[in-house]
Amino acid sequence: MMNWLRTNKSFLMFLALFGIFRTAVADWNPIPSASMHPNLLEGDVVFVNRLAYNVKVPLTDIVISPTGEPQRGDIVTFSSPVNGMRLIKRVIALPGDRVEMHNEQLRINGQPAGYTALGHGTENIRGVGDLATVRVDEQLGDARHAVQFLPQLQARRDFGPIVVPPGQYMMLGDNRDNSEDSRYIGMVPRALLIGRAERVLASADITGNWMPRTERFGMSLYPRE
Template sequence: MGRWLIRYRYAIIFWLCFGVFRTSLADWNPIPSGSMRPTLLEGDVVLVNRVAYDLKLPLTDISLAKLDNPRRGDVVTFSSPKDGIRLIKRIVGIPGDTLEMRDEVLWVNGTPATYSNGQDIREPIAPGQTVPGIKVTERANNSQRTIQFMPTVRALRDFGPVTVPADSYFMLGDNRDNSDDSRYIGFVPRRLLIGHAHHILASAQILDHWMPRLGRFGAPIL
């Protein structure tokens, strides 16, 4: 055993350092579902900055230091407060915000978001099966993003008003009618945030022969 450790000591050191780096500083996250379409697609692999908000003890949710505050509009990875599964969504509410949704229109602190640039789409929901949808630009809180709706899909289109508690956040998927987000899992405590997803590292069409989407490599997540 001792001779084996000596022989492979550099490889062991490398993988230990790599493990610490990935669990405490930076990470990548594959996108398995369409809950963030059209911003993120199934088969995207996103880069995640684990020290965007907190410096944590590796392999734990224990924060050693707060480095910055999450902002509305940030796309983040986090552990679901419902079952611990890692999710990726967009922050739409920060501590103290009052949120509600009326017939899919998001209201933040009494001000409704605006929607423009509507575009009809066909959204895949199963192999060989699509449903009609609409892709729009949503503007709220001096920021904007592209989201989509699927009117024929059953979803929660009204809630609130609710107030975001201290040290918690309200998440929504950009694919509003196909996302298991804070409408269903509740507020997300800051300690469960993993990091800020900021760029697409690589992308492949996992639903269609795994062809690479070269145009998405290195693209920023807006």
């Protein structure tokens, strides 16, 4: 065993350093579900900047020092406060914001979000089949992004008003009626934030023919920035 360790020490050191890099500096995150449609698709692999908000002790959620403030509209990866599962959602409300939703429409600090129709589509829901979707452009202050509604599904389309506690964030999926987000798991403490998703590194149609979607390679998640 000792001979094997000595022979492979360079490779083992590389693996250790690579692991530290992935858990402290930069990472990639496969998208396994439809909760961020239409902006992220199953089979996308996104680049995550782990230094966007915090420097952490590698392999832990212990924050050494904050590096930046999450902004409304950021797409972030984080550990679920319910079960620790890694999730990816969009920051909708910041600490101290007063948030409410009525019939899918958000209002933050008394200001209604703006909505502009983008069109219709279909989405296949396992066990249900193809359902019609409604896509709109949602504007929250300076942040704009597409969101999708599935009117035929049961979902939490109304809540609040509630005030986001200090040091916590409200996360919602862009696929509003098919996302397990802060409406179900609660607010997300800053210490559980992993990083800011920046762009799609690679993509393949894992729900269809598994062919690469080369048009998505390198795609920015913030095309309006």
